Amino acid sequence: MNQSKSGLFITILLVVLLGACGGGGGGDSASSNGDFITVGRIDGFGSVYVNGIKFDTSHAQYQVDDEQSYDDSSLAVGMKVRVEGTVNQDGTTGVADIITYDDDLEGPIDSGSLVKSGETATLTVLRMAVLVDANSTVFDDGASFDGLAEGQEIEVSGFFDGTQIVASRIELQNDSDSDYEIKGTVTSYDGSEITLVLQNGVVAGPFPLGSSVDLDIPADPLGLFVELKLDNSGGSLEVVRIESDDSDLIDDDDQEVSLRGIVANDGSGGLSVNGVLFEVTPDTYYEPESLEGSISAGMELEVEGYMQGDILIAEKVEAEDGEIEIEARVSGVQSSDAKNGTITLDLGNSQSLDVMTDNSTLFEDSSDFDQDGDGSFNLDELMDGDYVEVELRRMGDLYVAISVEREDESSATKIEAPIEAVSDHVSVTLVGAVFTVYEATEYELDDDHTDADTFFNQVSVGDRAEIKDSDWDGSIEEIELERSGS
Numbered sequence: 001m002n003q004s005k006s007g008l009f010i011t012i013l014l015v016v017l018l019g020a021c022g023g024g025g026g027g028d029s030a031s032s033n034g035d036f037i038t039v040g041r042i043d044g045f046g047s048v049y050v051n052g053i054k055f056d057t058s059h060a061q062y063q064v065d066d067e068q069s070y071d072d073s074s075l076a077v078g079m080k081v082r083v084e085g086t087v088n089q090d091g092t093t094g095v096a097d098i099i100t101y102d103d104d105l106e107g108p109i110d111s112g113s114l115v116k117s118g119e120t121a122t123l124t125v126l127r128m129a130v131l132v133d134a135n136s137t138v139f140d141d142g143a144s145f146d147g148l149a150e151g152q153e154i155e156v157s158g159f160f161d162g163t164q165i166v167a168s169r170i171e172l173q174n175d176s177d178s179d180y181e182i183k184g185t186v187t188s189y190d191g192s193e194i195t196l197v198l199q200n201g202v203v204a205g206p207f208p209l210g211s212s213v214d215l216d217i218p219a220d221p222l223g224l225f226v227e228l229k230l231d232n233s234g235g236s237l238e239v240v241r242i243e244s245d246d247s248d249l250i251d252d253d254d255q256e257v258s259l260r261g262i263v264a265n266d267g268s269g270g271l272s273v274n275g276v277l278f279e280v281t282p283d284t285y286y287e288p289e290s291l292e293g294s295i296s297a298g299m300e301l302e303v304e305g306y307m308q309g310d311i312l313i314a315e316k317v318e319a320e321d322g323e324i325e326i327e328a329r330v331s332g333v334q335s336s337d338a339k340n341g342t343i344t345l346d347l348g349n350s351q352s353l354d355v356m357t358d359n360s361t362l363f364e365d366s367s368d369f370d371q372d373g374d375g376s377f378n379l380d381e382l383m384d385g386d387y388v389e390v391e392l393r394r395m396g397d398l399y400v401a402i403s404v405e406r407e408d409e410s411s412a413t414k415i416e417a418p419i420e421a422v423s424d425h426v427s428v429t430l431v432g433a434v435f436t437v438y439e440a441t442e443y444e445l446d447d448d449h450t451d452a453d454t455f456f457n458q459v460s461v462g463d464r465a466e467i468k469d470s471d472w473d474g475s476i477e478e479i480e481l482e483r484s485g486s
Contacts (some may be wrong), residue, residue, distance in 0.1 A: 040260035045363040054362030055096035077375040078169030080140030082249040105156040107180035129164035141171040162264025178233040216243035249276040260302045278312040287318040327414040335379035349435040349474025362403035416466040444480040
């Protein structure tokens, strides 16, 4: 694996709500008074998990792609949703009243736009820019990172980072579906054609309006953010519906808000997350503490607080990026409920690592064991010997999982993490485990193959390394080093 998150989710995730805004990650008590709004990615089912909260959906109403739905079957892991409801005193459970989902983009991958680099890809759909990550983007309905191709018609859900949609979910469109969707701000409209400026600043259009177009906009929509539904059945795009849309899923009068997304500069010195401007105060709580004074564009954060006009006043800011990635076999599972527990990873040579999971952990199932087809799993479904890919971060002496993806059997253990110790020409230590080198070990330094002498002359504690142990014996077949600033 390459270090390709660049602030991408996920995967990763969100813990509890702070004091007045409804959360207790720092030991404060949560509130269940008043309506609570959260916008984030669906991380699991058995109820619905969003932003670290397990929402009871037994009486929820669903609005999915502008249509009423009746249960969780219309939702899927990786979808960015808005949940309206209440949160209990524990800060990790609640009740959903309304769950809203609307994809961000739907259409063909533009010719000449697809560029892959390692485990990330950039592309455009109807000229809107999209960033895809092989590890953190959820793929469904036949979509896959390797299978991305120009002309392929996809549906995208994700978080806008100021220049592009960072895809949290991609699925293939049905071959018989000729409807496309695109969102932007109206720059021209005369009743017969409409032109938009997309969120990435690109002009799209003009698009002709069909003879029976459905209009859900004022007579003069200039400057309005809208969604266009386009039909391609006749061989050329034609607008069949225009409706007012919400670019950030947040209202100015929302009082208890939990919002997850990618930090972007607003161009005037301010910062936004998922398109919502936010401000920190002297009372803002940070997790980790090192976030204070160091928030910058590209980070993935959860921001909790309340709306003051169109600005989110942050009461808690939490980083959602993982610093460690591991692919390994499971050697033990302990759980207190569906998502809270500990997964023990077999690192080879009688070494193991305990990884904590909670309501904010994304559980994704890409294996043949996903019998119910919902793309997710619970801890009681995870068995010894299952192979998983885990993204996690270290919190003191604990390792906390941001995401856990169950995969089909693999023959190697892979770890990408900061080096904790080095023994010259003998071993390196990552996540507390010692991995030895031997005569057949292959070395790579800043993307170039090298020898053991050169490697150990330049490696330092704190450098980020990726190792591969093909036979689980604690010895390294391949080690790759990517140094800071290289």
